[in-house]
Amino acid sequence: MAITKDQYIQAAANEISNYPSLAKRFQIGDPLITQGLASMAAMLADLGTQVEVTTGEVYLKARDVTVKADAAVKGVLPFGKPCIAVVTVINNGAAPLSILAGRVLRDQNGRMWRVTTGGQIGAGATGSIVARQVELRTLTHTVGQNTPFYTIELAQPDVGYMAEVSVTGWEYSPEFCNVLAGELVYHIQTDENQVISLVFGVNGLSGLQPATGSNIGISIYDTEGDISPSNGMSFYFEYSDAIEKATMALSEVLQAGEAPMSITTMREVCSYPGIYNENAVYLSNFDFLVRKKLGAVTFLNVWNELKEEKARGANQDNINRLFVAVIKEGVSQLALQNEIAAIISAADNSYRLKHVPVIEKPVPLKLTLYVPSTYDSAAIKQAVRALILENYGRLSAWAKRGEAKMLKKDLYELLRQNVPALTQRIADISVDMIGDDTADLPEHFRYVTEESLEVNTETAN
Template sequence: MYTKEDFLEAVKEEALKNELTAALYHAGDPRFLQMQGAIAQMLAMYSQQLEVAMQEPFLKSRDATVLADAALKGLIFTAKPAIVQIKAINNGNTPVRIEAGRYLFDASGRMYRIDSPVTLPASTQNNGEGEIMATQLQFVKHSHTMSESYPFYAIEVEEPKDGSYISTIQVKVNGEVFDPCFKFNGVDAGEKVFHIESDEYKRLYVKFGETSVVGFQPSINDVITIECGQCFGDIQPELGSTFSFQYIQANEENEINLEMKALKRAGKNPIDIATLRNLCNYPSTYDDNAVFLGEFDKLLRKNFNHLAFLAVWNEQIEEKIRGADINNVNTLFYSFALPDNSVESKESIKRQISQVIAEADDSYKTKFVEPITEKIHITVNAIIARAYDVLQVKAQIIDLLLQEYGKNAFSTKQGKVVVKNKEVFSLIEQAIPALADKRSDLNVSISNGVNSAPEVFRYLDKESITINLTSNGYESSVWGGGYNTVE
């Protein structure tokens, strides 16, 4: 990569070849040097872009590259809805039946769909109490009439306009329900299925096949109905907050009080950029199909990216650490830690992980291993200019390190993280202005721990960070200037 100085050196060599330009150059004429300096700066910036572009296929430093790669590998930007348990109290004198499929509103105006019917007893029996299970999901239909027909016809799915995310998609062609498939794997010619794919702008498309080759191709004037289930992903309704019916269907329902009792399953937002960048490191053949599944690590991270820590390993790695055991044969081991704000239980996550692995390959047994917490210890010794506030700079360094290597940081999710001195140096110098100053100095000492077990969850916290800051003045070459060092 060429810098501005490289181009200016070339300008100097060319300028000295001519008497007139040499005179202008030696005189420092701005009419000559300003224009040449601007051109050199522009070329240096362009050279930097070319350098980044050459490495981009391997580094994937740009978000646009990550999104495009994720789209090619079939990673879909959808959310999962939360499931809540609602306490219902019937204050009336007659039992009330509430059917499945009805909608409720929470205190924030979010819509929930009742999963199963329930009959609330009269107030004279069990105080009229009952429980309702509901999913934070609402369905919106869009219709599309085929004005043309060609193989692998794709329809863009309309994005929600209320800030929610798409969770599920159901497709009907002329009223007939089509089944979802993934990349048309194992699909016969004429089979009525559809495939969901995305692009680098996170837009979703419903794609059909070609009747004579694979899947089904709709004809002109066919009416395609796309029903989208929309949710708000990761939500945290307050315990005891009120719910209400979307519509009152009987007078007895006016006597029912609804309130939040428990969050049975937390919702999940679409995959974030940091997780996508990690998933894009895996080959594209590692999808959810057990035939091609070579990385259960990717499978679990794709489905449980909200966990603070997650590790999965096989019997070979297990027996290197704890020795051979016949019970380890054909077993996948996993360990995880919940984030600080989690309302889900460990048992719930265990069941979900076992289910995901079984759906991919039911020949494996699964075993949970309790994570081992290990703190990373960092000592930062720094000298900063007197113009900066020591306490403020110290707080900035602590916040920066916790954001990058703390318990809920992305870099610590895979466990056994090794924090390197050069990474911390670069991170602090780029983010903390006081330590980017040329009068400052920085020294970092890191203790990463020695435990090599796969279930080690290693991270930083406030107690494991030591900051020693010295406020230093500077000596000026100007007469009467300069400050003494202040400890």
């Protein structure tokens, strides 16, 4: 336990008794003496706390900066996700209307969108296009020196977040995996301050170093993230011809916009025990890969044929197949499944994929608290219920991961750290039941509910 400020001041008071003149001034509260000691004691106490936290950082990752640093090492980039929507277009003109991919739209709030799937709409007809909420900015960087792993830091947009980065004439290759010398590739990295940078290769080893004075063209797509669009929201063309007369309105949201991964989600994603590469040669955990790419999910579990056959028995159709059960708010299930299929295929296209419907399953939990008579048992019961639902409820980090186990030791530690009455010498906690007798399947989305949680209190003797 770290030494407190008062303990440091007491140690100083004990030492100052060796100096009679200073001791007298200290005893009468001379601010020239007491304030200086108090300031130093406060700084030492803060430093002691930091040191204590740091000793457990390898296991707990308690500080946000440690979580961000760990995420940087594991290649979790702080990109936002743009909203993707279907836009209904009514052609009010006398000529057919051709809307090509890449055309810029603006919504009624002035936000910029780009068409990803265009369409040909006849005169007087109605059709649909798909657009995503991004704004393109381009920049040209002049290489200052020829150096291995040349790095270019990218500035964040004035509004919103980066969503996508590309370099003209160069190919993105995460961590330079399977890259030969001379190939025009780059890597995207971040640090504990969430600064995004482009990294180029090393001559004669992997990739290519940009030559001094050469120009590198960079395209950055920015998004405002979570914009909460509504059906019927109107659009108009950024630039249009006089003959183009169209009425456009949002009809369906395929993917809700998101801000970059929150610390809570990042801590969960980075809780996996190793560093997993996106390359199929090194990949060893598809759950991590999908979770890293999707960001915040309500529930996700990815499992292989071995786990599937433990749950449902052997089946020839399970050979070389991955199974996915997922719920993510704000995105259509079909679009979500297509995105997951693309993520897994990019890592290893030899696997076959099967999507399994998620089954939500409340977890029965029964606790008995033995509380000293000096405490309000009703208030303690309510505090414990709120604490359990926060940590094991439907929206908790514990519930988001498939096949997570609820351990008694974790429950004891959680309650004792957060409920003062349960730290008393005669207080006690009894976990009478966790779960039920029915077998859990990989697609079970398990969490504690108001109805499945039972908390009883008794007076401790």
